[in-house]
Amino acid sequence: MKPVVLVTRKLPDSVEDRLRRDYNPILNPGDVLYSGDEIIERAKGADAIMPCHTEKFSAAVIARLPESVRVIANFSVGYDHVDTEAARARGLIVTNTPEVLSDATAELTMMLMLGAARRASEGERLVRTREWKDWSPSFMVGTQVTGKRLGILGFGRVGRVVAKRARGFDMEIHYNDIKRASPELEAGAIFHKTPAELMPHCDFLALHCVASPQTVKLLNAELIALLPDGAIVVNASRGVVIDDDALIAALKSGKLTAAGLDVYNNEPDIHPEYRQLTNVFLMPHIGSATKETRIAMGFRAIDNLDAVFAGKEPRDRVA
Ligand code: 8YV
Numbered sequence: 565m566k567p568v569v570l571v572t573r574k575l576p577d578s579v580e581d582r583l584r585r586d587y588n589p590i591l592n593p594g595d596v597l598y599s600g601d602e603i604i605e606r607a608k609g610a611d612a613i614m615p616c617h618t619e620k621f622s623a624a625v626i627a628r629l630p631e632s633v634r635v636i637a638n639f640s641v642g643y644d645h646v647d648t649e650a651a652r653a654r655g656l657i658v659t660n661t662p663e664v665l666s667d668a669t670a671e672l673t674m675m676l677m678l679g680a681a682r683r684a685s686e687g688e689r690l691v692r693t694r695e696w697k698d699w700s701p702s703f704m705v706g707t708q709v710t711g712k713r714l715g716i717l718g719f720g721r722v723g724r725v726v727a728k729r730a731r732g733f734d735m736e737i738h739y740n741d742i743k744r745a746s747p748e749l750e751a752g753a754i755f756h757k758t759p760a761e762l763m764p765h766c767d768f769l770a771l772h773c774v775a776s777p778q779t780v781k782l783l784n785a786e787l788i789a790l791l792p793d794g795a796i797v798v799n800a801s802r803g804v805v806i807d808d809d810a811l812i813a814a815l816k817s818g819k820l821t822a823a824g825l826d827v828y829n830n831e832p833d834i835h836p837e838y839r840q841l842t843n844v845f846l847m848p849h850i851g852s853a854t855k856e857t858r859i860a861m862g863f864r865a866i867d868n869l870d871a872v873f874a875g876k877e878p879r880d881r882v883a
């Protein structure tokens with residue numbers, strides 16, 4: 565008997581085809597967003613669940629999952645939507661999809677940097693609304709990216725690809741992480757022992773840390789004050805790492821020139837002031853949204869399922 569897999573969202577066709585071939589999938593062709601109660605209901609008789617970051621597996625939801633469920637194979641690299649402690653306590657295996665989305669997310673990060681620095685939101689709006697009437701030497705003047713210092717907070721897989729891409733813009737790379745990377749991974753990037761020590765070196769600051777109790781509101785008013793005046797902040801990791809009130813205050817005061825954001829606290833009901841600010845370039849959590857990457861994420865999640873149901877240790881086990 566093929567294992568039953570509850571798939572919570574509509575996934576790429578080739579991913580669903582492979583699931584149909586090797587599993588008994590319960591699919592969601594209408595891509596309906598399920599509540600915790602609906603997931604519990606639909607998981608009846610399922611051996612596994614393949615969710616996205618949009619489904620929250622709190623301790624309360626995990627406690628009520630049917631006994632048959634053995635594994636949560638996330639279609640995501642981040643797993644802050646799963647209470648891994650509760651999963652562990654229940655003997656649930658949890659996996660994620662690292663590596664396969666680093667390139668796409670790094671591309672989006674470069675887009676955030678360029679978009680924020682070159683005022684992409686303003687420019688696009690001017691053209692679309694026919695408010696673009698003229699040209700002058702002072703029209704839409706932004707900040708140059710080339711040759712600037714880029715600080716990367718969180719030098720993991722995505723952060724390191726961002727460093728590589730940014731070197732193509734002749735940027736000088738600085739970083740902070742819990743521990744220093746090997747010289748090979750650093751590839752010339754300059755390590756700073758604490759986020760506070762990193763800040764003064766960032767003309768651009770890119771956040772690539774994981775969401776954890778330690779990183780909630782990591783970028784707060786104190787850290788922002790340590791950035792050079794006029795710095796630009798971009799975030800393609802998780803919204804919780806930013807104190808929105810502090811960032812908005814700095815964008816309004818001119819302490820920061822601009823920000824580029826793909827992730828937010830309380831998505832999609834983001835802090836309303838972001839929508840009012842012209843110096844923020846806003847994207848709707850699409851870091852990994854390329855055809856290639858979404859297929860690779862699905863295949864990686866299925867590889868993890870295959871391992872579990874073959875009695876092997878899955879490659880990307882996080883709990
Ligand atoms: C995905 C992400 O779009 O993988 C992650 O952690 O944040 C995004 O790239 C989403 O999580 C898919 O579930």
